[in-house]
Each structure stands twice: as C-alpha cells, then as structure tokens.
Amino acid sequence: MKAAVIYTKGEMPKYAEFAEPIVQNENQILISVKAVGITNLDKGKASGKHYSSENIENGFVIGSDCVGLLENGTRVYARGISGTIAEKAIIDKNIFVPLPDGISDAVAASLPNAVAGSAMALRFRANVKAGDTVLINGATGFTGQMAIQIAKHYGAKKIIVTGRNEKMLQNLKELGADKIISLKQNDDAFISQLTEIHENSPIDIVLDYLWGHPAELILSVLKGNGSFTNKIRYVTIGGMAGDSIQLSSGILRSVDLQLSGSGLGSWSKDEVKLLFSEILPEMFLLTAQNKLKVNIETGNLADIEGMWNAEVTDGKRLVVII
Numbered sequence: 001m002k003a004a005v006i007y008t009k010g011e012m013p014k015y016a017e018f019a020e021p022i023v024q025n026e027n028q029i030l031i032s033v034k035a036v037g038i039t040n041l042d043k044g045k046a047s048g049k050h051y052s053s054e055n056i057e058n059g060f061v062i063g064s065d066c067v068g069l070l071e072n073g074t075r076v077y078a079r080g081i082s083g084t085i086a087e088k089a090i091i092d093k094n095i096f097v098p099l100p101d102g103i104s105d106a107v108a109a110s111l112p113n114a115v116a117g118s119a120m121a122l123r124f125r126a127n128v129k130a131g132d133t134v135l136i137n138g139a140t141g142f143t144g145q146m147a148i149q150i151a152k153h154y155g156a157k158k159i160i161v162t163g164r165n166e167k168m169l170q171n172l173k174e175l176g177a178d179k180i181i182s183l184k185q186n187d188d189a190f191i192s193q194l195t196e197i198h199e200n201s202p203i204d205i206v207l208d209y210l211w212g213h214p215a216e217l218i219l220s221v222l223k224g225n226g227s228f229t230n231k232i233r234y235v236t237i238g239g240m241a242g243d244s245i246q247l248s249s250g251i252l253r254s255v256d257l258q259l260s261g262s263g264l265g266s267w268s269k270d271e272v273k274l275l276f277s278e279i280l281p282e283m284f285l286l287t288a289q290n291k292l293k294v295n296i297e298t299g300n301l302a303d304i305e306g307m308w309n310a311e312v313t314d315g316k317r318l319v320v321i322i
Helices: 040-047 105-116 119-125 142-153 166-175 187-200 212-222 249-254 269-288 301-308
Strands: 002-006 014-017 028-037 065-069 075-079 088-092 096-098 133-137 158-163 179-182 205-208 232-236 257-261 296-300 317-321
Touching (some): 002 301, 028 075, 065 105, 075 088, 096 269, 105 269, 105 296, 105 317, 133 142, 142 158, 142 166, 179 187, 212 232, 212 249
Parallel strands (some): 158 179, 205 232, 232 257, 296 317
Antiparallel strands (some): 002 014, 028 065, 065 075, 075 096
8 A cells, every 4th residue: 555654753744654453352343534633743763752652653644534435435533553645544433423414624633632622621731611711822723713613602701812924813812712822922022911911811721832932921920929829720731832841839829729730641532432432423524514714735646755845824724635
C-alpha cells in the first residue's frame, strides 16, 4: 500500500510503498482510509519530541486518526492502532464514530484532534458551565478556533482570546470572541489590558495552548491580593511558547486556582468513552448542520512531503486525502 513513512525520527515523511498492516486479534479490523488531518501531535511524534513517541521505533507510518470506510461501507471516524496516513489502517472494531450525512471526509478528519484538545479540557478539567468567562491563550490556531465555538456552545458568557496573528485575532470575533489581546505588544501593555478585563469580568477558565512566557504573564494577572477570589480553572493543553514556566508560590496561595493539564494520558477511560459516544458525535452533527465553522486546506497523499512543512496561514488544518 502507499503510505507516509517516517524512516528516521526527525525527518519528514516519505511517500512510499509500505506493508499493509496485519490484524492481530479479534478486536481489530482494517479500514480503508479516505482522509487524515495533520496535527501537532503527529508532527511531535515524527520529530520524536512528543512524550508519546519515546517507544516508537524508526520506520513507521505517521498519522493518529482517520476518516474511512469499514468493510460494509459505513463511513466512520476512528483512532488508528497502526499509522493512518496510508491506504489501509488498523482500528479497534469497538471504538469508532459513524459520520452523519452532510459532512465531507476532509472536514470530518479535521475535527477530532481539535475537539479532543478543547472539549475534553472544557468538560472534564474546567467543568465549564453556563455563564463562565473563558480565556483562550493562543486562539488563532485551528484548535483555538474550535475552542471558541465549543465554549460558546457549552454556555460561556464571555470569551477572551490571545494570539500573535493580528488578522486572525480580528476574525475570531466572527466565531464568538468578545475581547482580543495581542501577544505582540509588550509585557506591561498585555498585563494592563488583561488586568482591566479580569477586574470587570473575572476569568473563570483558562485554556492554554501556548504555556511558556505568555502563561507567566496570565498567571501574574490572576494573582490575588489577600481578598476573596473566584475559582479559576487553568488548563494547559499545549506548549507552543515553551514547555516550562516559573511559577510563584504566592500566585498559588493568593487565588483559588486549579491548575491541570489535558492530553493523552491525562484522560480517564470513562472520559475517552464519552469523547467517542457523546462529544464527537455531537460535534460532527453540529458541523454537518453548519453550526461550527471549520477552516481547512487539503492535499493528496502523494504530495505528503510538500504538505508536511508547508506554511499554512490563517489557522487552517491541513488534511491529507487518500
């Protein structure tokens, strides 16, 4: 079969012939892949820098999930047991989501990683409820765009967003963002702007896709002064601006702050079951009904080498068509 193969971690995938995966037990089935979204998770695994890639040997098909056809013709989304940017992949026969009419293969393939990277944090780490004020740090990317819409769907009253792409920051208002804060301004200006917003509408939830220095600035704003504070649920989901921060003990002691992470390995089995049984089906249906806006760019499997490092603008998700 044709596939996107990583021969050595750190190198880009090659379009190559690769052995078709072999089903190993009765709980596995083969799927004919039709579309796969290229995610930061996949790029992290390919580089060997993601924590989930430590035990992966060289010479593997890249890709974590896919949209494809079961043997009976049912169109589904599924996580891959084998790499998915290929003509065939192995999935768990008990864990997939049938797709509704009205959603294309490419759009469906773009959604799950972003849904998992936003809805899981909102529901299971932040316990989002109607009326919450949500700050999304690094909202101009594809997952950030989805997080805005999903937070609104879950009842958020006000959404504050940060980012460096000035054009995209303005566009985020169309998706439901109420306040925008540029990360290009100096630290004092950023802190002043966010402090004013926080004083007028206390932040309840922070979804952080950046971490690093922007997180340090946000946490400094959240620091209390000894008076009573509202409970703030701060969830780190990515580390695009750096994998570590300096965190003052005074911040943790001065505010009712819940600091947690959301990602592979942090979710319980029950939470993952709900992702497949409730959350993804709902989001696929909302998208099919044009209630969620999705921003994608597509390319063919044969062009994987050019697609992999392509500069994608305006927070689009690259989707490989098989």
